[in-house]
Amino acid sequence: MILGHAARPLRGHGTIGSVTLQDSAFLRACRRQPVPHTPVWFMRQAGRSLPEYRKLREGVAMLDACSRPDMIAEITMQPVRRYGVDAAIFFSDIMVPLKAVGVDLDIRPGVGPVVAEPVRDLADVRRLRDLEPDDVPYVTEAVGGLVAELGDRPLIGFAGAPFTLASYLIEGGPSKHHEHTKALMYGAPDVWAELMRRLAALTLEFLRVQIAAGASAVQLFDSWVGALSAEDYRASVLPYSAWIFERLAGFDVPRIHFGVGTGELLGLLSEAGADVVGVDWRVPLDRAVQRVRPDTALQGNLDPAVLFAPWSVVAERTDDVLARAEAADGHVFNLGHGVLPTTDPAVLERLVEYVHTRTAV
Numbered sequence: 409m410i411l412g413h414a415a416r417p418l419r420g421h422g423t424i425g426s427v428t429l430q431d432s433a434f435l436r437a438c439r440r441q442p443v444p445h446t447p448v449w450f451m452r453q454a455g456r457s458l459p460e461y462r463k464l465r466e467g468v469a470m471l472d473a474c475s476r477p478d479m480i481a482e483i484t485m486q487p488v489r490r491y492g493v494d495a496a497i498f499f500s501d502i503m504v505p506l507k508a509v510g511v512d513l514d515i516r517p518g519v520g521p522v523v524a525e526p527v528r529d530l531a532d533v534r535r536l537r538d539l540e541p542d543d544v545p546y547v548t549e550a551v552g553g554l555v556a557e558l559g560d561r562p563l564i565g566f567a568g569a570p571f572t573l574a575s576y577l578i579e580g581g582p583s584k585h586h587e588h589t590k591a592l593m594y595g596a597p598d599v600w601a602e603l604m605r606r607l608a609a610l611t612l613e614f615l616r617v618q619i620a621a622g623a624s625a626v627q628l629f630d631s632w633v634g635a636l637s638a639e640d641y642r643a644s645v646l647p648y649s650a651w652i653f654e655r656l657a658g659f660d661v662p663r664i665h666f667g668v669g670t671g672e673l674l675g676l677l678s679e680a681g682a683d684v685v686g687v688d689w690r691v692p693l694d695r696a697v698q699r700v701r702p703d704t705a706l707q708g709n710l711d712p713a714v715l716f717a718p719w720s721v722v723a724e725r726t727d728d729v730l731a732r733a734e735a736a737d738g739h740v741f742n743l744g745h746g747v748l749p750t751t752d753p754a755v756l757e758r759l760v761e762y763v764h765t766r767t768a769v
């Protein structure tokens with residue numbers, strides 16, 4: 409299904425309520441417009457660091473939780489209520505669209521995604537079919553309900569990027585070295601290209617479903633792409649991520665692109681077409697500014713491990729992130745990667761308030 413601009417539902421756009429949604433600090437920062445305060449959200453803000461999340465998830469498998477609109481909505485709202493973050497991120501997982509097209513996979517606690525039959529040849533790749541909106545009705549339903557509940561607070565939709573999805577599919581699970589992935593990429597470029605084409609189409613459709621239901625920004629997670637050299641990224645990954653960003657351009661929804669260990673790749677992640685580049689904690693934001701395209705906002709980048717240090721250290725490091733971010737045109741405060749499961753929720757709550765106070769104009 410191709411959704412043109414005109415075909416896009418008006419929920420949250422062009423209606424009276426949309427004036428404040430479109431004027432929210434988060435969307436304004438993504439668009440590099442002046443903000444009343446630096447907006448804050450946290451990657452993996454919904455999840456195991458929250459006792460109310462653990463309670464709700466008792467006896468419910470991760471992928472089952474991701475297919476129940478009532479659970480999706482409640483878990484998405486939990487960090488919004490507790491932390492007062494400037495944006496909600498849809499509760500799901502990057503593996504959900506793969507599961508929805510019939511890939512036999514599970515998400516195991518403490519391990520991550522595990523794929524029963526890893527993808528290794530063309531026949532395996534050809535079994536991967538396209539995603540249709542009807543494959544994920546629970547996503548459409550949950551996003552629609554959340555957008556109504558969130559009002560002028562933006563909902564961020566997301567998907568895994570083709571490389572990171574390919575790595576899980578080919579390795580069969582989490583991987584430190586991505587050796588089978590690289591073996592396929594180097595040794596069977598035609599199979600690689602076909603796999604990346606199919607994953608790009610799946611990712612685009614998963615994002616379009618969320619946008620059509622009212623998500624007002626999207627983040628493409630290429631979490632493990634830092635395993636690649638810039639040359640390999642440019643030749644074997646960038647074209648597919650760029651294809652996705654290009655097709656999202658007409659939706660007027662800010663596009664965020666994030667990966668871990670991507671210091672050497674920031675320029676290319678930006679070149680792929682993002683409006684906002686997410687930076688991990690290894691590259692100071694004032695240096696990151698010099699690596700991305702002009703007219704690109706930055707998101708990041710406090711080291712999530714810093715939240716385990718005394719508050720005075722958290723405050724000092726946060727001040728440093730904010731000071732360096734002044735070099736950027738637009739800044740969305742976030743961690744340099746996801747919230748670690750044993751993080752104290754009280755520290756995250758205090759951090760949101762701290763960033764808001766320090767940056768209030």
Ligand code: CP3
Pocket residue numbers: 450451452453454455456465470497498499500501502503515516517518519520521566629631746
């Ligand atoms: O950010 C949010 O709060 C929204 C929800 C979200 C989840 N996964 C929920 C989740 C998002 C945005 C993701 C994305 C995701 N999933 C990524 C990209 C982000 C990143 O961290 O780099 C990746 C690589 C995955 C794959 C995945 N799913 C991993 C590595 C794990 C952790 C496994 C573990 O238990 O250590 C998951 C499971 C997962 N996804 C959990 C949550 C809340 C934990 C499952 C649980 O609570 O039982």
